[in-house]
Amino acid sequence: MTESKKMEEKILSIRDLSISFQTALGRVDAIRGVEMDLYRGETLAIVGESGSGKSVTMKAVMGILSSNGVINSGSIDFSYYDNHEKIDVDILKLTKKHMRSHINGKHIAMIFQDPMTSLNPTMNIGAQIMEGMIWHKRANKKEAYQRALELLELVGITDAKKRMKNYPHQLSGGMRQRVVIAIALACNPDLLICDEPTTALDVTIQAKILELIKDIQKKMNISVIYITHDLGVVAKVADYVAVMYAGKIVEKGTVDEVFYDPKHPYTWGLLSAMPDLDTFDDVLYTIPGSPPNLSHKVEGDAFADRNIYALNIDHRLEPPMFKITDTHYAATWLLHEKAPKVEMPQALRDRIDRMLKEASDDGK
Amino acid sequence: MKKYLLKRVLISIATLLVILVILFLMLEFMPGSPFNDEKLTTAQIELLNAKYGLDKPVIIRFFNYVKNMLSGDFGVSYTISKNTPISTLLLSRLPISVTIGGQAVLLGTVVGLILGIIAALKHNTIWDTLTTIISVIGVSLPSYVFALALSYSLGYKLEWFPLLYSSKAPFDSSILPTISLSMFTIASIARFTRTEMIEVMGSDYIQLAESKGISGIHLIVRHQLRNALIPIITVLAPLIVSLMTGSLVIEKIFSIPGIGSLLVTAIQSNDYNVIIAIAFIYSAMYIGIMLVVDILYGIIDPRIRLAKEESHE
Numbered sequence: 001m002t003e004s005k006k007m008e009e010k011i012l013s014i015r016d017l018s019i020s021f022q023t024a025l026g027r028v029d030a031i032r033g034v035e036m037d038l039y040r041g042e043t044l045a046i047v048g049e050s051g052s053g054k055s056v057t058m059k060a061v062m063g064i065l066s067s068n069g070v071i072n073s074g075s076i077d078f079s080y081y082d083n084h085e086k087i088d089v090d091i092l093k094l095t096k097k098h099m100r101s102h103i104n105g106k107h108i109a110m111i112f113q114d115p116m117t118s119l120n121p122t123m124n125i126g127a128q129i130m131e132g133m134i135w136h137k138r139a140n141k142k143e144a145y146q147r148a149l150e151l152l153e154l155v156g157i158t159d160a161k162k163r164m165k166n167y168p169h170q171l172s173g174g175m176r177q178r179v180v181i182a183i184a185l186a187c188n189p190d191l192l193i194c195d196e197p198t199t200a201l202d203v204t205i206q207a208k209i210l211e212l213i214k215d216i217q218k219k220m221n222i223s224v225i226y227i228t229h230d231l232g233v234v235a236k237v238a239d240y241v242a243v244m245y246a247g248k249i250v251e252k253g254t255v256d257e258v259f260y261d262p263k264h265p266y267t268w269g270l271l272s273a274m275p276d277l278d279t280f281d282d283v284l285y286t287i288p289g290s291p292p293n294l295s296h297k298v299e300g301d302a303f304a305d306r307n308i309y310a311l312n313i314d315h316r317l318e319p320p321m322f323k324i325t326d327t328h329y330a331a332t333w334l335l336h337e338k339a340p341k342v343e344m345p346q347a348l349r350d351r352i353d354r355m356l357k358e359a360s361d362d363g364k
Numbered sequence: 365m366k367k368y369l370l371k372r373v374l375i376s377i378a379t380l381l382v383i384l385v386i387l388f389l390m391l392e393f394m395p396g397s398p399f400n401d402e403k404l405t406t407a408q409i410e411l412l413n414a415k416y417g418l419d420k421p422v423i424i425r426f427f428n429y430v431k432n433m434l435s436g437d438f439g440v441s442y443t444i445s446k447n448t449p450i451s452t453l454l455l456s457r458l459p460i461s462v463t464i465g466g467q468a469v470l471l472g473t474v475v476g477l478i479l480g481i482i483a484a485l486k487h488n489t490i491w492d493t494l495t496t497i498i499s500v501i502g503v504s505l506p507s508y509v510f511a512l513a514l515s516y517s518l519g520y521k522l523e524w525f526p527l528l529y530s531s532k533a534p535f536d537s538s539i540l541p542t543i544s545l546s547m548f549t550i551a552s553i554a555r556f557t558r559t560e561m562i563e564v565m566g567s568d569y570i571q572l573a574e575s576k577g578i579s580g581i582h583l584i585v586r587h588q589l590r591n592a593l594i595p596i597i598t599v600l601a602p603l604i605v606s607l608m609t610g611s612l613v614i615e616k617i618f619s620i621p622g623i624g625s626l627l628v629t630a631i632q633s634n635d636y637n638v639i640i641a642i643a644f645i646y647s648a649m650y651i652g653i654m655l656v657v658d659i660l661y662g663i664i665d666p667r668i669r670l671a672k673e674e675s676h677e
Contacts, residue, residue, distance in 0.1 A: 064574050066566075067487070097579065105577035118568040122590050122665060132576040167666040183576065 010079070011191060011223050012038040012061070017074035019056055019065070028295045030056050032247040034074075035321075038191070038223050038240075045226040045234040045255075047270065048244035049291055054227040057244075058193045061091060061225075062110050063099040080107040080190050105132045109184035111213075113196040115176035119168035125179050126164030132186045151182040155212060174205035178212070185216060192217070195227045210236055231274045235259060240327070243267050246291055246302035249321075253328030260352055263322075263330040265309045268344045276351065285347070301333070309334060309342050368672050372658065376651045383647045385426065387640050392422050398442035398634045416442065429640070439637035444629055450641045454623065458645070461615070461622035463534070465608035467542040472549025472607070473600065479550065480557020481584065487562060495554055502551025508613045511544035515617065529620040541618045545611060549603050556599050560592035567591075594665050601657040605650045 019031040031053045038044050046054045059065050061076055076091040080103075091103065112118040120128060129151060130144040139147060145164075152160035155178040168176055177197065184192060194213060198206040214237055217224050226237060234241055234255065241259075242252040243266065251264040262268055269287035289306040292298055301307070304314035311333050313319075322335035334342050343349070397418070399409050413419045417428065432439065438450035445453060483495035519527040519540060526537040564570060565588055573587045612624040623642055630638035662669035 062575050064571055100574065100577045100579040103577075104575055108575075110572075110575040112568055112572055114568060118572045120569040120573065120587055120591070121667060123586070124666070131573075131578065135576070135578055135582070167670065169667050170670070180572070183572070186576075 008039040008042075010037060011040045012036070012225075013075075013077040014057070014061070015075045015077070017057065017060065017076065018072040019053075019060060020070050020072055021066075022068045022070065023295070026295045029297075030069075030247050030294060031060070032294075032298070034244075034247070034249055036242060036249065036252075038225065040190070040223055041217075041221050042239045043217065043224045043226065043237055044240045044242060045228060045238035046242045046244055047228055047231060047234055049229060051291055052244040053247040054244055055195055058110070058195060058225060058227055061191075062108060062193065063091060063094070063096060063104060078103070078108070078191070101136075105189070106136050106138075106187045107189055108191045108193065109187070109189035110193040110195065111177075111180050111184050111197045114200045115173055115180050116200065118180055119176055121168055124165050124167050125171070129164075129179070129183050129186055132183065136187055138187050147186065148182070151185055152179075154185070154216065155179070155182045156208075157182075173201055174209070177201060177205075177209055181209075181212065181216075185220070188220065188222075190222060192222050192224045193227070194224060196229070197226070198233065199228075199230070206233075207236075213237070231270065243270065246298065247294060248302065248331065250303065250332070251330040253324070253330075257325065257328040260356055261324075261328070262344065262348075263324055263328075263335060264332045265307045265334070266303050267330070268348055269306075271351075272345060272348045301331075311339065369659070372655055376655060379651055380644070380648060381430075384430070384640070384644060387643050388422060388426050388429070391636050391639065394634065396634050398636060400634065416440075438641045441635055441638055443633040443635045444626075444638060450637050453626070453638065454641060454645070457621055457623045457626055460529075460534075460620060461624060462608055464538050464541050464545065464620065464622070465604075467538065468545035468549065468607045469604050471542060472546035472603070473553055475546070476550045476553025477557055477589075477596075479554035481561060481589065483554065483558040484561030484565060485584070487565075492558075495558065499551040499555040499558075502547045503555070505547070506613075507544050507548060507611060508617060510547045511541065511614055511617045514540045514544055527618075529618045531621075537618070538620075541614050541620060544617075545607055545614055549607065552599060552603060553596065556596055557592060560595055561588055564588050564591045590664060594661065597657055597660055597664070601653055605646075605653055608649055608653075 014034055014036040017031055017034040018029070020027050020029045034053070034057055036044070036046075036057075046057070048054050056065070056069070060069075060071065061078075065071075071092055074092065077088060078091050079086060079088045081087070082102075089103075091099070094103070119125065123131075126145070126148055129148040130139075130141070133139040133144040133147060134141060138144075148164060149160045152163060157163050157175060157178055163171075163175075168179075171179065177200075181197075192213070197213065198209050201209060210233060213224065216222075224237075226233065228234060238255045240252065241255050242249045243258065243264065244250070245266050251258060251262065251267045258267060259271070262271060266287070269285075272285040273287060275284055287306055288308075292302050292305070298318075300316045301310070301314040301319055304310040307314065313333050317333075319331045319333045319336075321329045321331050323329055324335070333339055344352075397409070397413075399412050404412075410419070417425060420428075429439070436451065438454075440447050440449050441453055479495045479498065483492045486492050515527050518524045525540050526533065527540075529537045529541070569591075570583075570587055573583055578587065612628055614620070615622045615624045623645075626638065627642045629635075630642065662672060
């Protein structure tokens with residue numbers, strides 16, 4: 001694993017990122033020291049509750065933070081190829097203009113959550129797909145038209161020629177999300193950010209869209225970051241998982257490590273709260289309480305107040321990232337050598353054992 | 365679209381006919397007659413009524429009027445300018461009102477849009493505040509205050525522009541009235557554009573456009589303004605009509621021989637034909653502009669255009 005890792009090429013590396021927002025209620029520290037790595041061709045899923053900072057982190061990567069957002073510290077190193085020449089940049093140091101003309105759309109593209117609102121209602125979809133290619137001078141009008149047709153077919157839209165002339169309101173939600181994906185792919189990006197791409201869609205369409213993104217990722221060898229709170233999605237698509245809570249990453253690792261051997265009590269909570277067919281409890285587990293208000297300074301571990309396993313130190317000192325394996329890290333004092341031995345809740349243990357068994361049965 | 369247009373034009377004609385009937389009835393119920401002069405004897409008034417056909421029942425007069433109107437004859441003036449055909453009377457005045465109004469519409473819309481766009485792009489900065497102040501002043505102060513202030517400062521003190529309208533220098537002397545008239549439009553359009561632009565700028569599809577890498581003028585015009593324009597046009601239509609039909613006060617201050625002042629004089633002296641003709645022209649302009657606005661909607665918003673096409677095919 002480590003051997004092959006070195007061979008792979010790091011495409012995105014976020015270090016010590018911290019972002020706050022000036023709001024009417026004062027300063028909100030939305031992102032507090034996020035670190036994250038992504039390698040070419042791999043898929044990372046960022047999971048967490050609403051307001052945990054998943055989208056804000058990715059908007060910072062995209063350079064589309066809202067105007068009241070302030071970046072306090074950190075770096076977002078991104079590397080891409082331009083004419084076979086490798087270029088490394090710190091996205092946070094780029095001007096908005098440079099970002100728009102060199103990175104956005106060309107090398108990093110984004111798929112938004114709600115396809116009903118993310119297309120311009122006054123432009124036909126052909127024009128919206130072609131726009132980016134023509135804007136970045138990747139193609140002239142004729143080539144862009146050809147490419148748009150190909151893309152529509154790639155994302156599974158039949159009768160592409162006719163659809164090019166359609167306006168967003170003439171398409172269904174699933175079709176619109178396919179168009180959004182086609183727009184994102186128009187300039188062959190190196191990195192595709194999917195912000196809850198299936199949340200607003202019908203359950204029957206969700207799986208198809210995920211399959212589609214996975215397929216395209218394989219064909220075009222692009223890296224994908226999913227922002228989601230749907231652990232089902234994570235299990236289906238991701239190689240790596242980062243669990244975010246209150247503006248920090250509390251646990252990260254490969255999808256197997258985080259799903260089958262979670263270490264952070266918050267991850268335990270998230271996994272326990274996921275409904276499955278084998279649970280016979282009357283009440284679905286929920287994590288007690290609600291996330292802390294980030295406009296106040298957080299003392300100690302932000303999760304401590306909701307954590308039944310919290311130690312005394314959790315209320316005073318923020319836990320560092322403890323290394324479990326080369327790829328698996330978690331920020332909880334429970335991993336400290338002097339901490340009492342605490343195991344995950346029995347119900348979750350049983351569920352994971354069941355999942356492991358199913359997985360090995362499937363493997364046979 | 366053609367079918368839709370034809371239907372709209374037919375409805376417009378029907379509306380105008382209804383308006384004409386109402387106008388006739390209202391004038392019928394108005395006290396007095398065009399010949400109120402105390403020196404006239406009853407016999408003389410009867411003679412005058414007979415001469416102009418005013419002794420006939422209202423229904424017959426109405427049909428006679430419509431018949432004449434279709435051949436371009438709007439009748440003659442009874443009192444203001446005796447026996448002058450209405451068309452002559454209006455032709456000398458209407459173009460002046462429409463020209464000044466049109467200039468005010470153009471100035472108001474262009475300046476208003478620019479101010480609104482700047483305010484939205486520089487949201488929460490000094491530019492935004494400045495535009496808001498201009499808008500509040502423009503909306504709250506009546507146009508004659510600007511007219512008086514402008515003619516005192518630019519006209520009387522600095523002598524840059526003539527104080528009164530003159531047919532010898534129609535453009536130079538129309539500048540001050542144009543600016544005074546356009547202030548309200550500038551303010552309303554700027555305020556509205558700002559609000560709409562800010563809303564559009566926060567929308568998902570602008571984020572998508574930005575994440576495609578689109579920026580600058582192309583982003584503003586193609587993505588932001590086009591979507592913001594749809595509601596702006598709705599407020600623009602009544603503003604245009606009120607400007608084109610002339611403003612009585614502004615026409616008085618700059619002594620402009622427009623149709624606003626003519627209408628008031630006509631009502632005071634019961635000059636039936638003048639009242640009907642002007643009221644009819646006002647209605648026709650209003651209906652015409654509404655029709656244009658409806659077509660504009662279709663051009664800007666494909667949702668409306670396609671819905672219309674579907675329901676009329």
